[in-house]
Amino acid sequence: MNFAPWQRSVFEAAHGSLAEGRLGHALLLVGPEKMGKGEVAAILAKRLLCASPAADGLACGQCRSCRQFEAGTHGDFSRVGFEPNDKGDKLRSEITVDQIRRLGQWFALTPQLGGAQVALIEPAEGMNHAAANALLKTLEEPSPGRFLLLVCSAPGRLPATIRSRCQRLEFRLPAKEQAEAWLRSQGHAEADIGAALEAARGHAGLAADWLAQGGLALRRQVRGDLDAVGNGKSGPVEMAQRWLGDEQAALRLRFAADLAQDALSRRLGARPPEKGGLTAPGDFSKLSAWYDALNRVRGQLSAPLRHDLLLAGLLREWRTMLLEDRKEGVAR
Incomplete structure (x- = not known):
């Protein structure tokens, strides 16, 4: 073994x-x-x-x-x-x-x-x-x-x-150096290991799964989708239907929540600025509430609810928050 x-x-x-x-x-x-x-x-x-x-x-x-x-x-x-x-x-x-x-x-x-x-x-x-x-x-x-x-x-x-x-x-998460060494031993590309561990919050097993199953590419896609909704290039209803249209719906919502959490952490100074990162709303309390609401939708995916309407409402709120920021010149 x-x-x-x-x-x-x-x-x-x-x-x-x-x-x-x-x-x-x-x-x-x-x-x-x-x-x-x-x-x-x-x-x-x-x-x-x-x-x-x-x-x-x-x-x-x-x-x-x-x-x-x-x-x-x-x-x-x-x-x-x-x-x-x-x-x-x-x-x-x-x-x-x-x-x-x-x-x-x-x-x-x-x-x-x-x-x-x-x-x-x-x-x-x-x-x-x-x-x-x-x-x-x-x-x-x-x-x-x-x-x-x-x-x-x-x-x-x-x-x-x-x-x-x-x-x-x-079972405890390994130290960063140990996780990186193990991911290398599994044959994953050096250039992707750091990004995968960062996205997985140091969870080597999860990082390995995302590296093998295209999770990093999906995360980048979700970030682009949020930006597209925020700047009006994509509609909230259409995006919600696309996000929920296959077996990766839960993972998309997880990535969206993670990206919002990262934005919150950067705003608090707990994480360094990210070049090319997600443009997120500037209102801390509204962004926190949005994050919590998105996780509730993710946790209810197995329930008989109109998840498309719930998610479309959240994506519409995302766009509204960014529009308000642009008016005030504080979007980051």
Whole structure:
């Protein structure tokens, strides 16, 4: 396994606890998205099930347990996540109480290979209230050789009663130099690494994803779109429909919010001036409110609302704020 530096530190901490007999039966792997938490959890699960682990702490990859794990047929490993809805046309937006009850029944079975049983729940914050309550029974009645791995990007959405019963394994953003070195090792162009890390606020995993998927180009496009709306070259309604017209809608809104936040930071002197940056409104309070409203729309994209009208209204407000600035000669 070619661990990223932040993944290696987490795995080594878990392996050290396991070697010393201090590994909890419930582990909470927490940190920002795109940090590889799920991958590390799966590697740890494979190790916990392995009959002949290697000296470096990883699974051997050769025993019967490892072969079944790789084939996805291991009877003593259970993965819980979003299941298809009743129509089968898309995934549910939450993990249900029935799923957690089935997991509790599964944990009560005798392990098929005579070793450990390991369950992985991802995303753990996706459990609804009833599911989280049902999980407490499993957490409160630990059994030897039973392990529960919870992968979570928003631990604040988990009940404190669950968090307090888990051993926490935290994924932290790496130092800038370490992040840059890792991105180089992944084959990304040197000229783009700095810009990607800056846009991702130092999040190397997110920067790598954007570099691989064209995220930087999309961010530049969003900046140009905001300028076009602001100077009257594009209409708010047409732009809103274009932004929401494909699967990248949430990312466009994120970039728009990030660009507004950057403008706020520059206005406060927290970030240096940016050559060729976004021309943003000069009214601090209005820009702050616009930023909050845009994030609310982004958070509601899955709700049955007229997002095009909401977004068009915000883009119209963006143009109005810039027009007011031009009248006063303060647009920057």
